[in-house]
Amino acid sequence: xxxxxPVDLSGEPDAIRLTxxxxxxxxxxxxxxxxxxxxxxxxxxxDCPGLCTECGADLSDPLHASHEVEIDPRLEALRGxxxxxxxxxx
Numbered sequence: 001x002x003x004x005x006p007v008d009l010s011g012e013p014d015a016i017r018l019t020x021x022x023x024x025x026x027x028x029x030x031x032x033x034x035x036x037x038x039x040x041x042x043x044x045x046x047d048c049p050g051l052c053t054e055c056g057a058d059l060s061d062p063l064h065a066s067h068e069v070e071i072d073p074r075l076e077a078l079r080g081x082x083x084x085x086x087x088x089x090x
Contacts, residue, residue, distance in 0.1 A: 016024055043050055049059035054067040
């Protein structure tokens with residue numbers, strides 16, 4: 001490639017390129033790195049069970065009533081299967 005020719009971006013569309021002012025825009029990379037480092041479901045303390053997906057109540061609250069989970073009728077046949085807990089921990 002001769003200097004001054006346009007760069008073909010089709011080979012590496014996600015590669016970081018210099019701007020016309022010979023600068024790199026690192027903001028998208030830093031933003032993505034920070035977002036990927038955040039926990040998916042943040043909790044208030046390490047032993048916190050989180051929030052109820054049905055009503056949003058704190059699951060560590062002893063007054064929280066558990067909700068009956070609806071099972072997809074197509075998966076109802078799987079209810080009869082049992083998991084061997086000893087083999088699962090290996």
